[in-house]
Amino acid sequence: LECSPVHKSEKFWYENAVKFTDNNYEMLKMLVRLVELGTDSLTLSVTVHDIGEFVRHYPRGKQIIETLGGKQLVMALLQHDDPNVRYNALVSLQKIMVHNWEYLGKQLDSVQSTNAKSTGVKVK
Helix, strand or coil: CCCCCCHCCCCHHHHHHHHHHHHHHHHHHHHHHHHHCCCCHHHHHHHHHHHHHHHCCCCCCCHHHHHCCCHHHHHHHHHHHCHHHHHHHHHHHHHHHHHHHHHHHHHHHHHHHHHHHCCCCCEE
């Protein structure tokens, strides 16, 4: 697996993310397997990038990747020797986790709004 322009193309991911779920998630299982067994830094970097893009463009992507064990494998690459692998793993993990942060942000806003109403203090 090597980096090509299609890996960075918003249009590609928008149009094709759903195809990664075909044949009982065959393509995603292959990506997760590459993360698990891969030794080549370029392959690992591209693979975790692709996992992150899938998660970003497919509505249930986070759940699917977690079910396939991909989240834990991406987390393990945060300890990889190659800084490019670590960077791509971190960016991918951010995409996997972002939903939780959005939820927490909404919860925080709700709590602050409730507190402001009860105390009369506005929170910025």
